[in-house]
Amino acid sequence: MPPRKQPSERQRRLGAELRKLRTSAGISGDQAAVLLDADRARISNIETGRLDVSRNRLYMLLREYGCPPGALFEGLMEMAQDSGKGWWDEFRGSVARRGLDLAELESRSNSIRVHDTLNIPGMLQTEEYARAMIAAIEGKHESLDQRVQFRTERQRILGGLQKYHVVIHESALRTRVGSTETMRRQLLRLIEVARLPHVRVQIFPFELGPYSPHARSFILFGGSAPELDTLYREYPTSADFIGDGPRITEYARMFERLASLALAPIDPAAAPEAQKARNSLSLLQHVLYELG
Template sequence: MAPRKQPSERQRRLGAELRKLRTGAGISGDQAALLLDADRARISNIETGRLDVSRNRLYMLLREYGCPPGSLFDGLMEMAQDSGKGWWDEFKGSVARRGLDLAELESRATSIRVHDSLNIPGMLQTEEYARAVISTVESDHAGLDRRVEFRTARQRVLGGLQKYHAVIHESALRTRVGSSEIMRQQLLRLIEVARLPRVTVQIFPFEMGPYSPHARSFILLGGATPELDTLYREHPTSADFIGDGTRITEYARMFERLASLAFAPIDPAAAPEAQEARHSLSLLQHVLYELR
């Protein structure tokens, strides 16, 4: 089988974790090739995600690399067994590779923590809001429809997550996207989604001042084990999928700091008189009033 030209993020991550385990065990690429009765090029292609590795061979490598039985061992075995196919496949050709990779990671994540400083996070957007956002970069009508459909389809994972936590900067509430009615429906959507179990939505207010990390939008996707967590950062024409534990820890701490400075989470069940002024729902209701 010829090496694939564009491995998915899951395939790249599996290869990167194998390389990390191999080098940590002090095993050279040539030694690993001997274990599989293969050449060095095959090991290189496996570690870059360009070639798959069978479950039997992966099991052998993990044992030789000293990976102990447990969540990491099982998580890597599951990644190798996974076909990578899902609902996102029907959007190939109309959605960039990074979007498909993100959808696959979201579908397999145990938890998602997201901070957005300019827009409402994609997984919480109404169809009309998503259309208004995407139309700024997509002029083709058919392409726009497909990208909006893809973004709203990503929301199906919300109900199955162990935890979804969004910290949204107040600027995203006040940046006019489309009409006032589109914004009003979008803000009401935030209240609605906050009713879902295991979903937390907080607003980071202007009054907290220029805390520098609030300018950086990012997503932390929880894997089967912390070693398989992923940091996602999007840029105008590209995206970073980062699996480095040190960087992920830095961003996890940043997220916790943002959450601690943000207003209390939206709680639609709370009576108005029980809410404090410094509360996400109170701020949201204030912005809604201004949109009338």
């Protein structure tokens, strides 16, 4: 089978982790090729995600690279076994590749931390809010219905996560997307989801002052092992999937800083009247009141 031209994010990440383990073990590409009874080009293609590696060969490489039994070992084995096929396959051709990669990444994550500055995160959007936002940014086109369906279908993994924590800037609550009723239903949806025991929603209010150091939205995906965590940053026409440990640590610290400054989250165990006087719920209710 010839090397693929466009490996998926999962395929690239598996190859990158194998390269990290090989270099940490002090094993050259030529030595790794001998282990697989292959040429150096095959190792290079495996490490760039352009070629798959069988479970048996991956098991042998991980043992030779000194990867101990545990979460990382099993996580890499699962990534190799995964076919990459899922519910998102039906959207190929109507959704950009980065969107498909994002859906696959979400499906294999245990926890998700989101920081959003201008919009309600896609995982929490109502269908009408998603439609209005996509139409406003990209215009109405023949694939709009499929794009909206894809965004709402992504929400199916929310219930299976161990933790979903989001810090949203107040500007996202006040940026009008669609009609007043669209915004009202969206904010009510946000409150509803925030009452789930594994969901934590916090609002970063205007009153805390300048926001420029944290102006970029990002998502941190928790994998089956810390080494498999992923940082995701999206741009108008592209996206970054980053598996670099120091960068992820940097953004994780930024997220914790934002969470420590933001208003207290909605307490799912407390009745509305028992919530703290000034918290994320009170601000959401205030914005709802202002909508009229």
